[in-house]
Amino acid sequence: MRFHFINLRRYWYLLSLLIIIPGVISLATRGLNLGIDFTGGNLMEVRFEQRTSIQDVRGVLHKHGLARTPIQKSGPDTFIIRTPVLTEEQSGKLIDDLQRDIGQLTVLRNEAVGPVIGRELTLRAIAALAVASVLMILYIWWRFEFKQGIAAVTALLHDVLVTVGIFSLLQIEVNSPFVAAVLTVIGYSINDTIVIFDRIRENLHGAKKGERLEDVVNISIWQTLARSINTVLTVLFMLLALYFLGGTTIRDFVLAMLIGITSGAYSSIFNASPLWVDLKRLEGKQKVGE
Amino acid sequence: MKWDNVLKIAIIVMVVAVFGVLAVKSPTPAIPWLPITKNIKQGLDLKGGVHVVLEAVDTPETRVTPDAVKRAKAILENRINQFGVTEPVIQEQGQRRIVVEVAGVKDPDEVVRTLIKPAFLEFKAEDGRVVVTGKDLKDAREAIDPTTGEAEVNLTFNPEGARKFAEFTSANIGRTLGIYLDGKLLQNPVIRDAITDGKGRITGYASLEEAHNIAVLLRSGALPVKLEIMEKRTVGPTLGADSLARSIRAGIAGFVAILVFMLGYYRLPGLVANFALVTYTLLVLTIYAALKVTMTLPGIFGFLLSLGMAIDANIIIFERLKEELRSGRTLRSAIDVGFKRAFITILDANVTTLIAAAVLYFLGTGMIKGFAVTLSIGIVVSMFTAISFTRYLLHLVAGVRPVKNLKLLYGA
Numbered sequence: 001m002r003f004h005f006i007n008l009r010r011y012w013y014l015l016s017l018l019i020i021i022p023g024v025i026s027l028a029t030r031g032l033n034l035g036i037d038f039t040g041g042n043l044m045e046v047r048f049e050q051r052t053s054i055q056d057v058r059g060v061l062h063k064h065g066l067a068r069t070p071i072q073k074s075g076p077d078t079f080i081i082r083t084p085v086l087t088e089e090q091s092g093k094l095i096d097d098l099q100r101d102i103g104q105l106t107v108l109r110n111e112a113v114g115p116v117i118g119r120e121l122t123l124r125a126i127a128a129l130a131v132a133s134v135l136m137i138l139y140i141w142w143r144f145e146f147k148q149g150i151a152a153v154t155a156l157l158h159d160v161l162v163t164v165g166i167f168s169l170l171q172i173e174v175n176s177p178f179v180a181a182v183l184t185v186i187g188y189s190i191n192d193t194i195v196i197f198d199r200i201r202e203n204l205h206g207a208k209k210g211e212r213l214e215d216v217v218n219i220s221i222w223q224t225l226a227r228s229i230n231t232v233l234t235v236l237f238m239l240l241a242l243y244f245l246g247g248t249t250i251r252d253f254v255l256a257m258l259i260g261i262t263s264g265a266y267s268s269i270f271n272a273s274p275l276w277v278d279l280k281r282l283e284g285k286q287k288v289g290e
Numbered sequence: 291m292k293w294d295n296v297l298k299i300a301i302i303v304m305v306v307a308v309f310g311v312l313a314v315k316s317p318t319p320a321i322p323w324l325p326i327t328k329n330i331k332q333g334l335d336l337k338g339g340v341h342v343v344l345e346a347v348d349t350p351e352t353r354v355t356p357d358a359v360k361r362a363k364a365i366l367e368n369r370i371n372q373f374g375v376t377e378p379v380i381q382e383q384g385q386r387r388i389v390v391e392v393a394g395v396k397d398p399d400e401v402v403r404t405l406i407k408p409a410f411l412e413f414k415a416e417d418g419r420v421v422v423t424g425k426d427l428k429d430a431r432e433a434i435d436p437t438t439g440e441a442e443v444n445l446t447f448n449p450e451g452a453r454k455f456a457e458f459t460s461a462n463i464g465r466t467l468g469i470y471l472d473g474k475l476l477q478n479p480v481i482r483d484a485i486t487d488g489k490g491r492i493t494g495y496a497s498l499e500e501a502h503n504i505a506v507l508l509r510s511g512a513l514p515v516k517l518e519i520m521e522k523r524t525v526g527p528t529l530g531a532d533s534l535a536r537s538i539r540a541g542i543a544g545f546v547a548i549l550v551f552m553l554g555y556y557r558l559p560g561l562v563a564n565f566a567l568v569t570y571t572l573l574v575l576t577i578y579a580a581l582k583v584t585m586t587l588p589g590i591f592g593f594l595l596s597l598g599m600a601i602d603a604n605i606i607i608f609e610r611l612k613e614e615l616r617s618g619r620t621l622r623s624a625i626d627v628g629f630k631r632a633f634i635t636i637l638d639a640n641v642t643t644l645i646a647a648a649v650l651y652f653l654g655t656g657m658i659k660g661f662a663v664t665l666s667i668g669i670v671v672s673m674f675t676a677i678s679f680t681r682y683l684l685h686l687v688a689g690v691r692p693v694k695n696l697k698l699l700y701g702a
Contacts, residue, residue: 045529088403088519095399108529110399114520117343124653132649136642143638180588180650180658184595187646187665191599194639195606202631227602227609230555234548234605235598241544242594247536249529250587 005221006214009274016158016271023165032168035175038122040115042086046095047078049104057081060101064094074248078108085112125179129160132183136190144197147279152193155272156264159189163260177253185260188235192228192268199224200273209289213280216288217273225269232265295689302683306569313572326572329579332393333586333660336534338527339393342402346386346515354386358514363388368510369405387520398524406517409507412470413455413490421458421467423512426451428488430508432501441495443505452488460484471504537590544594545571548601556608562683563604570600570675574668581667588661596668599640603676606639607632621688629681636676640669 005012036043054071057079061069072080086094091110099105133153140149160182167174199220207216239261243254280286313326334341346354346362363382370378370392379391395401411424428448435442447455459467459481469476469492476492495501549567552560574593578585610632614624644666651662 047528088399088406092399092403106526106528107399107524108526110522110524112519112522114518117521121655124655128649128653131653132646135645135649139642139645176655176658177588180591180654180661183646183650183658184591184661184665187643188595188598190642190646191602191639194642195635198635198638223613224609227605230551230605230609231598231602234551234601235595237547237551238541238544238594238598241547242537242540242591245536245540245543247533249533250537250591253591 002222004214004218005269006218006274006277009270009277012270012274016162016267020158020161020165023161023169026168027165030168030171032164033171033173034118035173036082036111036113036118037175038118040085040113040118042083042091042113043109043111044081044083044091044094045074045078045108045110046081046098046105047075047108048102049106050077050102052077052079052102054079056102057098060094060098063097064090066094085114121176121179125182128179128183129186132186133157140194140197144201148197148200148276151272151276151279152190152197154275155193155267156186156189158267158271159185159260159263162263163256166259167256172252172255174252174256177250178256181253181256182260184257185264188261189264189267192231192264193272195227196220196224196268196273197276200276204288207288209287211288213277213286213288217277221269221273228265228269232261235261292689295686299683299686299690302686303565306565306572309572310568313575326576326579330575331582331584332530332534333584333589334391334393334523334530335525335587336530336585337393338398338525338530339391339395340398340401340522340524342390342405342519342523343383343521344388344390344406344517345520346388347518349516352515354515356385359386359388361514362517365510365513366390366405369506370401372506372510373401373404388517394527396527398526402519402522402524404503404507406513406519407507408472408513408516409510410472410512411508414468414470415458415462416465416468422447422451422454424508425512426454427508430505432495432498432505434498435493440493441498441501442491442493443495443501443508445490445492445508447488447490449488452486455488455490456484456486460486533587537587541590541594545597548597552601552604556605558687559604559608559611559684562687563601563608563680566604566675566680566683567597567600569679570672571597573675574671577667577671578664583663583667584660585664586660588658589664592661592664593668596665596672599643599669600672600676602639603632603636603672604680606635607676607680622685625681625684625688629677633677636673640673644669 054073057071058067058069061067061071061081061083066083070082072082074080091112095105095107095110133156136156137146137149137153140146140152163182163185167178200217203216203220203223236258239254239258243251243258246254312324315325344366346359348354352358359382363380366388367378367380370380370390373392373395375392375395377393379389381389383389390405392398392401409424411427413421413423415421426447427445428451429446431444433442433444434440463481463484466478466480468478477494492504495504549564552563552567554560556563574596577583578593583589607628611624611628614628615621619627647662647666647669651659651666654662
């Protein structure tokens with residue numbers, strides 16, 4: 001007999017929890033490593049014309065009372081300097097001093113974000129997640145059924161938790177592109193789930209009365225399995241290319257998508273569909289036609 | 291062999307090939323809108339530039355009013371236009387904010403510093419009394435003093451200012467007159483003669499450029515409110531060009547990997563899908579150019595993601611096609627039934643993704659909006675190419691000659 005996805009669902013739920021629980025604990029205790037987009041602050045990336053070490057840069061920062069500033073090497077003779085919010089004069093003077101003490105430099109980027117903007121971003125991100133979830137449940141309710149909407153959105157929150165949790169565990173810095181990445185994952189995850197639900201909907205129409213729901217869902221997953229795998233593969237091809245060739249500025253953004261989309265492909269098969277079966281069982285429906 | 295089908299396929303392939311060449315190369319400079327991809331507007335993060343969000347704040351002297359914000363915006367416009375940049379964006383956001391975006395400047399930080407200078411000019415007497423202010427100015431121009439060779443700013447007062455200036459200077463010969471910009475003393479010259487022609491000058495600038503910047507500020511007038519920087523993002527042109535080159539390279543690598551995979555797994559339909567995918571890419575890029583979509587880094591990702599969705603549509607169709615073939619249908623009826631069923635799936639899946647994109651558009655900020663726009667356009671176009679175009683092509687190809695070995699060609 002072929003592998004039965006639904007009968008083994010306890011294990012899939014367990015696997016998901018094994019990934020999510022450490023992430024949630026990390027979120028609760030350490031939180032996310034929030035970047036300047038959320039906390040406010042200044043980020044400057046400069047490239048020097050000659051050999052320069054972190055020590056050289058630190059020396060100049062020291063004079064500005066910024067001794068504890070994290071300095072990150074982002075390329076040969078290229079550095080990212082994160083400081084609290086600097087005024088235009090302060091940041092101009094810092095660049096002038098780096099230039100004078102070390103040598104000719106190019107400012108690749110210089111970003112300053114006030115704390116108010118950061119709070120707004122957080123609120124907007126949460127609002128976007130909530131609004132998108134509600135609208136998608138409504139659409140699925142209309143086109144499918146309410147319980148499938150709940151199952152799909154639960155799978156989607158699973159993917160968000162996995163992505164955010166892993167970023168918290170690894171303490172990777174998150175900024176506004178991360179929000180976009182998470183929301184993309186939502187779009188992808190729901191898309192992936194809908195394709196399977198669509199097949200379940202179709203198979204339920206053709207199913208004989210008394211057939212077990214578990215079996216109908218299992219068949220549907222099998223019928224769409226090649227598509228599920230091939231689609232996630234093509235998206236992963238693109239993301240891996242972006243991850244390795246796309247440059248440092250976008251790497252974390254792409255990483256978030258890689259994690260989220262892999263989780264999305266998993267949750268569509270192993271969480272959303274079994275969850276729907278369990279939701280149906282809760283109301284006492286275990287067989288087609290009941 | 292049905293030769294009219296072969297001919298139709300040949301024509302379509304040629305049209306798309308020409309389209310493809312025109313997208314990246316122009317045969318003659320006489321047609322300004324070629325190559326097509328050149329018309330896609332690049333955002334600040336790709337071209338280099340600055341994005342600033344300014345907020346008007348209350349000070350003990352001035353309170354923020356809607357009118358003051360409007361005037362401040364006009365003054366900012368004036369200042370920016372004098373930098374000689376193309377297509378700056380200056381928008382009011384909410385009650386107190388002004389968003390400024392300027393692309394293609396060499397020193398974006400300098401632009402920001404100049405923008406937010408209040409540029410409040412005062413001429414003060416020794417006792418601190420204000421004689422004339424920037425409001426009394428008619429014009430301010432930079433110049434080089436022909437005798438000393440030093441850069442200076444020449445001021446011309448309006449009649450009212452000239453009168454006040456003349457009255458004061460004739461009554462105070464031998465005393466000093468302080469010139470203050472934003473409360474900072476620039477010069478404190480001694481009045482030697484009465485100045486009645488309404489002209490003054492400020493000297494001591496290191497370069498003509500510095501004098502020019504000050505002249506611009508004085509001409510555009512003082513800001514009626516204090517502006518604070520809420521958010522500032524500057525991207526140097528090097529980083530922008532680097533990001534663009536890298537994303538294009540990565541995008542092409544990913545695209546080629548997908549083409550190879552599709553061909554290997556789905557064989558003949560895979561080839562058709564690949565062709566449809568290339569057409570899709572050209573079509574979407576043309577629409578971006580036509581709708582003047584500003585392409586940013588997140589925008590590129592939105593496009594690449596929509597590419598993923600376009601492929602997904604093809605995969606759904608082909609898997610369906612295989613199933614229908616296995617259930618014993620003829621090729622032609624399998625194509626029809628397969629597309630019909632797959633259409634519902636693709637529609638529902640894409641509408642849910644569009645919902646997410648729409649929410650991003652309405653709740654997101656600048657860069658994220660760009661992502662939502664390219665993603666949405668991409669999804670809508672992909673519905674067309676995946677369903678109508680691939681289907682038409684597949685019918686053409688299937689009609690060329692009867693095929694016996696479906697396994698080899700269709701993998702079913």
